[in-house]
Amino acid sequence: MSDAAVPDVSVVVGAYNAMPYLTRCIRSVVDQTLGRDRIELIAVNDGSTDGTGEELDRMAEEFPSVVRVIHQENSGGPSAPRNVGIEQARGRFIFFLDADDYLGEEALQRMVSMADANSSDVVLGKMVGVGGRGAPKSMFKRNQPKTDVFSSAVYWTLNPLKLFRRDLIERLGLRFRTDMRTGEDQPFVSMAYLHARAISVVADYDCYYWVEREDGNNVTRTTRGTHPRIKYLRVMMELLAREVKSSTKRDILLRRHFDVDIKSALRHLLRETEPEIRDSALAEIQQLITANLTEELTERYPAVHRLRLHLARHGMLEELREVTRFDQARKRGKVVVEKGRAYAAYPYFRDIGRAVPDHCYDITRELTVRHHLDVAEMDGSELELSGHAYIHTVDTVDTAIEAVLRERDSGVEYSFPAENLAAPSVSEEAGEGMYDYGQSGFRVRIDTLTAADGQVLPSGLWDLHMRVRSQGIVKEGRTGNKRSDGIDSEARPRLVHTPDGASHVVTPYYTKPYGNFTLDVGQRKHRLQSHVKVDRAAWAEDAPGTVVISGHVNAGVSPGDLVVRATSVERTVDLAAFQTGEVTSPGPFEFRVSLAKAFADKALPAGVWELAVCLSSPDLAATVWVPNTPGLTTSRFRRRGLPAYAKPLDKRQVFSVRLALVDPVAGLRRRLGIGV
Incomplete structure (x- = not known):
């Protein structure tokens, strides 16, 4: 340079x-x-x-x-x-x-x-x-x-x-x-x-x-000691008070200092061995907490940190030391539930001599739902779910469980009360010898045709949550990442027919990377068309002018849901009336389509036609073109006694066939070599 x-x-x-x-x-x-x-x-x-x-x-x-x-x-x-x-x-x-x-x-x-x-x-x-x-x-x-x-x-x-x-x-x-x-x-x-x-x-x-x-x-x-950390904490809190005038915004930044730096300073304070240094450091920390910790900020912290801050703020050093030891040892007493609130049994809870307020022990906001799906499967238009769900550290007394479908973008939700089932094994496996989760089992069926207050569930991504009410506490959790090995985790669209003759596509799937259960309604992420594959077309050996179309479908469809369509420059013709076949859902399918009969009945006029497998529902677009099969010979048949033929056109990617009556004059000219 x-x-x-x-x-x-x-x-x-x-x-x-x-x-x-x-x-x-x-x-x-x-x-x-x-x-x-x-x-x-x-x-x-x-x-x-x-x-x-x-x-x-x-x-x-x-x-x-x-x-x-x-x-x-x-x-x-x-x-x-x-x-x-x-x-x-x-x-x-x-x-x-x-x-x-x-x-x-x-x-x-x-x-x-x-x-x-x-x-x-x-x-x-x-x-x-x-x-x-x-x-x-x-x-x-x-x-x-x-x-x-x-x-x-x-x-x-x-x-x-x-x-x-x-x-x-x-x-x-x-x-x-x-x-x-x-x-x-x-x-x-x-x-x-x-x-x-x-x-x-x-x-x-x-x-x-x-x-x-x-x-x-x-x-x-x-770097050792408490005072060096107090020094930069004081500098930072003065800086934020000067530079950030909004208390709401300042709290956003102060949270980092109370969560990381004050916690570090308290940890070093408890290691101080010189009484004078320890006492002066504690006094300075008290001043910093008193001057900068707002009630709004306090409520953002988990209970054990609120408790530490309260003890430090009031100069209760030995109590702080005991709570820290208790927390580091990961000791846990049984949670106390009263009037819809849950309190952790940390040291000095309701100790009259210390008079620490209950809110320092309130863990209601921290409680989580633990859950497991044993069954999650579609049966026609209905979603069947069963498993267990409970609020961790809260006995399943007076418990009710609901499945909640919440649309990801709009936040619209519908809830479905579940049947409560006994689940004694959950207490044995997860109760830690202290908690009774014996009424945590559930079973619920959700009909997508009536899930939206009696109407069809609208298009959207509907995330599954389990909402649990126990002893006046209500919690919910996103569900699906804990599930039985036997549950089909593959995203597989299902075609669901409504009573008025319309259709929509419902795809149960598990999100990545978290593995939670979601219903994709209306092909927002999963197109049914991409789950239909046409492998080949061939002439039926036993029926002149009949094409056999085979493939695989990895979706929930019935035989009548897939139809072969023929397209020309001028029109598209549904060949359902000339089609027979079987569909294994999911699995292979094979359709026999009589082009000879369609030509004889004038459903397919003479001309060039391209074939595709489509959904029969008029309100759902899905077209999977039949691939060309090179080397197919012309299939000859009779139309009302007259010779006719179906000739595949080799140079096209899509299976294309020319339908026409045999022209005897043109045939004679070819045999005689005239005009060739």
Whole structure:
């Protein structure tokens, strides 16, 4: 790269005692598909003593057009090297890469392309853990060309290992805090997030490999103590109070800090051995919780976290320690159900001396329905379901179960009360010795012809839920991913006839990747036509002018549902009156169609006709053309005493046949060689 050329990306690597990981890190940058002429790598050796500096110099000699090395005294953390890199960067974008980690070879190309296409100021590339290190996942479920911190999960990753537009960094004057031992990246990244024109996410490619060092010396692993975490928490909460005026929006972001950072601070607090340090840290945490934790935010957390926050807020350190031990040991007392609410039996529940409010133990919102399908099959227009469903940790007392079909797009739903059945084995298998699920069995039949309040179930994708009512608590769960091995899981359309003579297609299927049960009504995802295959056509040996059409159908149809049709340039003719045959549903079919009789009855006039297998229902379009069978000879027959023929036309993809009377004059001319 010439001195005048402006690179697309300045990759900043701060390195301290990073051997042997460093070599792979640097090579992953210089080998990027973006191209070396579009990249500069600024490596800052932060006073290493293990040969890191020498290896950087060697790499700079090997790749002089890409790698620049800066040596400095040890600064004690990652902030100063990154800040030096920012000062030296010339690229349109800056990417921060830790010296332990490495990039996928297309990472920078994909992220720069995403930024340029969407005018993004920050781009997150999918991270994957290496060596047992856990990587963020929630924000990488799908590509997001344009998003922000309030409508996506990007705020849940505040590390700087991302692509930033350099203009944004300079406009905001962003630099990493050098006065914090941990969390120094959070103010930098959050300010970039909040002021970005757009944030993008590249989730369909593994961009960043986040490495767990074998020696355990990752910076985030080596920072000890509660006070360093309290320090950046205070900074972040002040920053959000200043930058985000809406309390509703601020709560969205604060949730991440209370769920991740406060939890981490409390964990470290319980390890503090010096009483003075422990007491001062507890007092600061109390202040942070009191000043920033709203009731609305509190209600978003699971009960055990609400309980921890309450105990910390009120300085109840020993109680906090006991609840933490209880939770880590995964102990569980029997859930208490009263007046339609469920309470976990965590320590100090209704302990008069501690006076912890019940809402800290309320797990009603967290309860889930557990379910299993033993039977799920269509019988004509009816769907038959049976199995069991119960609210986990709630006895099946005063229990009622409903099947619910909810249309995915509109949210319209219809419910169907199920017959309650005894299921003693469920208590034995899942009751944990504490819960009675003996009335969790169900059986229900749903007629798709009357499911919509007496009307035919409309076209749509109807997801199955099981709704369970027990002891005043109502919960429901998407159903189907737990089912018996004997259930047919293949999506197989069924043709259902309505009383007024109309027809519609119903396809039970299981979604991917979750495996939940859905009814596709009206061929929204599954076309019946694609489940009908015509294999071949041949002449019947015992009936001149009769064609035998064979194939397979992987759908629920009756013999009268499929009809052979003939099409010419001018018209289409239904040949049901001239057709006999059998259909095995699902399975093979074979139709015998007498073209000779259709020609004799003048249903098929003389001319060229193409054959197809279709649905007989006039309101459902489905056409499967009969493939041509090369080499078929002309079939000769008589029409009302006169010679006639059906001649296949070889050069067509579709089975095409010419029907006509034999012209005796033309035949004589051919025999005599006249006019040939």
